Amino acid sequence: MFEVAHWNWWTLGAIFLIVELMLPGVYFLWLAIAASLVGLLVFIFADLAVIWQVFLFGLLSLISVIAWLTWQKKHPQKSEEPLLNQRMQRYIGKQASIVEPIINGQGKAQIGDTLWQVAGDDCPKGTKVKIIGVQNSTILSVELLDN
Numbered sequence: 001m002f003e004v005a006h007w008n009w010w011t012l013g014a015i016f017l018i019v020e021l022m023l024p025g026v027y028f029l030w031l032a033i034a035a036s037l038v039g040l041l042v043f044i045f046a047d048l049a050v051i052w053q054v055f056l057f058g059l060l061s062l063i064s065v066i067a068w069l070t071w072q073k074k075h076p077q078k079s080e081e082p083l084l085n086q087r088m089q090r091y092i093g094k095q096a097s098i099v100e101p102i103i104n105g106q107g108k109a110q111i112g113d114t115l116w117q118v119a120g121d122d123c124p125k126g127t128k129v130k131i132i133g134v135q136n137s138t139i140l141s142v143e144l145l146d147n
Contacts, residue, residue, distance in 0.1 A: 003050065004042065004050050004053055005042065006039045006040070006042040006043035006046075007039070008039070009035050009036065009038045009039030009042060009053070009057075010035070010036060010039040012035040012039075013031075013032040013033070013034075013035035013036035013039060014032070015032075016028045016029070016031045016032035016035060017029070017032045020032065026068065027065060030061060030064035030065045030068055031061050031064075033060075033064055034057055034060035034061040034063075034064055035057060037056075037060050038053055038056050038057045038060065041053075041056060088134045088137065088140065089134060091111055091116075091131045091140060092131050092132065092133060092134070093130070093131065093132075094111070094130070094131050095128055095129065095130055095131075095145065096109040096110065096111050096116075096118070096128075096129055096130075096131060096140075096142065097109060097110055097126065097127070097128055097129075098118070098123060098124070098125055098126060098127045098128075098129060099115060099125060100115075100125065101122070101123065101124050101125045101127075102118065102119075102120055102121065102122050102123050102127075102142075103122055104122070105119050105120065105121075105122070106118075106119060106139075107120075107123075109129060109140065109142065111131075116139075116140050117138060117139045117140070118131075118139065118140045118141070118142045119135055119139050119140070119141050119142070120141060120142040120143055120144070121143070121144055123144055127144060128144075128145045129142035129143060129144055129145060130142065130143055130144075130145050
């Protein structure tokens with residue numbers, strides 16, 4: 001009869017850990033934990049039938065993934081920089097100076113060392129504006145500042 005030793009499960013757990021390191025996500029970690037736990041159970045109960053080993057692996061995998069998803073939903077990760085990859089969103093609320101006059105609703109403003117297309121009420125070069133939004137991920141919406 002076919003027999004699976006405890007070290008087979010630990011090897012499978014190690015393989016899952018290696019896959020976890022190579023791929024994004026966190027699912028293979030939980031499969032590695034489940035395989036290692038089955039290996040521990042087979043080490044303790046050496047006569048555990050293969051069908052029960054596979055069943056326990058499936059059950060422990062399911063339980064560990066569901067537990068992780070439940071925990072993650074209750075404890076969402078909070079970033080210190082929530083707009084890190086949303087550069088234009090970071091400018092909302094900041095002031096800028098118009099470097100090319102806004103004519104027919106379109107112009108350019110300088111923020112730091114970058115020129116940005118802006119949309120807003122017509123105004124001359126040098127006007128101070130406040131950034132109020134983003135259009136089409138390439139144009140900043142602006143409004144005139146009250147002087």
